[in-house]
Amino acid sequence: MTNTAQQLDTTPLVDTGYYAAVTEAIRAEAARLLTDGTVAAVIGYQAGKRKGTAMPAIITDPARANDLIFSPACVNNLALYLTKAKKDIRKTGKVAIVAKGCDMRALAGLMGESQLKREDVHIIAVACAGVKGSGAATGEPLTTANIAKKCRECTVREPKGADSVAGSLPSLPELSPVEAEELARLEAMTPRERWSFWKEHFSRCVRCLACRSICPFCYCEQCMCDRNRPQAVETSPRPAGNMAWHIVRAMHLSGRCAGCAECERACPMDIPLNLLNRKMAKELKELYGHEAGLEPKEKGPLAEYREDDDQSFIK
Amino acid sequence: MKHDFEPKIVAFVCTWCTYAGADLAGTSRMQYPSNVRVVKFPCTGRIDPVFILKAFQKGADGVLVSGCHPGDCHYMAGNFHARRRFAAFRKLLEFVGVDLSRLQFSWVSAAEGGKWVEVVTELTERVRAMGPMLEFKELEIEECWSGKIDTPELKEAYNNI
Ligand code: SF4
Ligand code: SF4
Ligand code: SF4
Secondary structure, eight states, rough: OOSSSOOOOSSSSSSSHHHHHHHHHHHHHHHHHHHTTTTSEEEEEOOOOOTTTTEEEEEEOOOOOGGGOOOOOOOOOOGGSSSSHHHHHHHTEEEEHHHHHHHHHHHHHHHHHTSGGGEEEEEEEEOOOOOTTTTOOOOEEEEEEETTTTHTTTSSOOOOSSSSEEEEOOOOOOOOHHHHHHHHHTTTOOOOOOOOHHHHHHHTTOOOOHHHHHHHHHOSOOOOOGTTOOOOOOOSSSHHHHHHHHHHHHHTTTTTTTOHHHHHHTTTOOOHHHHHHHHHHHHHHHHHHHOOOOOOOOOOOTOOOTTTOOHHHHH | OOOOOOOOEEEEEEEHHHHHHHHHHTTTTOOOOOTTTEEESGGGGGOOHHHHHHHHHTOOOEEEEEEOOTTTTTTTTHHHHHHHEEEEEEEHHHHHTOGGGGGGEEEOTHHHOHHHHHHHHHHHHHHHHOOOOOHHOOOOOOOOTSSSOOOOOHHHHTTOO
């Protein structure tokens, strides 16, 4: 499950000069914004402790702007730092955030849900060639073999509606959509086969809730799945509770999920959570024409209705 | 008629339309399968998908969700919201591997005692033909025994449940 990308070649997908240019642009923009006081903080990436890794960074001092980087290891969706779950950051004032296309979809979603105001953030978008997927060795460049699955079929590489854009996109080879193929494979199965597929995956879940902690849309102060009076979903990692947790998670995110695949990346048990997300996104597109996009929408597909919605399934 | 298998059907209904419709069926002395257990809610909009999961986990073989016809909701739009939510939830359940024939949605008004009888009878007979819903029940049992049901003693005990 971990790495379904074909082991094709190991030549870098894009020239390293591209990352240098993006990094430069982010640094310059961050320094400018912090110096002239437009923002109180910049949320971006800095180099991780091990060579070739990256981690989120929040800087408030223009002198630290040169710590910021962008590389194919910048996987995190930083929109997470602007949610209710991270209240302290927003208190500092207007913030700038480095966002890839998929992260911008999450920002748009948060704005649509009134969690964030457009005027409170300065978006430094990255023209994005993709990030590395799970299983890629640290330090190795981005290749067609190690690129994250979500990036293989990305439609938002050139983000629109940002305050500034870092980098310009080199031309990229066409990549096979492994996730869409996996989805089609599952859809072609009988219900029984799908049940055993998911049962096997869900049985490994240890209920660490990393998928929930990392999701920008799991910002509820109290999750229904933590309540125990009455208990809707069993909290310990046992089969019935796991199945219920995964169904509830997918349901609560349908129509809201930005498709950043952070849940799947954070999962220590390699459960293909993004397949569930994608499936629901696909169904909601077919049913109600909804798609997670870069523009905030006032209401998601499950928060509104039309009188003539399909009801062929209702007797 | 005597059957080998009596399915358990849980019906989540709204108090204003379907519950009243079921009540009408009762007071009019219409006959319908006693397999159905009715649980009353203020509105279909209050029926959380997790209730359906719980019902299956606790041994339901079929689930019915029923409320007011579109436009008749006591709270104006509860059933419109429910309609979208359940349209999505069905797709999710199907993707996880649940046979949707066990799950029925319907609009039954307070005046439609006859329709209630029809819906309940149809679902009961369909589920009866399908046999017991084992998937969710097995998950429950697996957590009690935390292992595979593969010894003869456990198998025998399981089959006697
Ligand atoms: S999904 Fe698109 S925007 Fe997001 S990291 Fe991959 S290529 Fe970049
Ligand atoms: S559910 Fe997963 S893919 Fe969707 S927004 Fe949350 S973390 Fe991202
Ligand atoms: S991150 Fe993975 S193991 Fe942890 S709760 Fe989520 S699905 Fe389960």
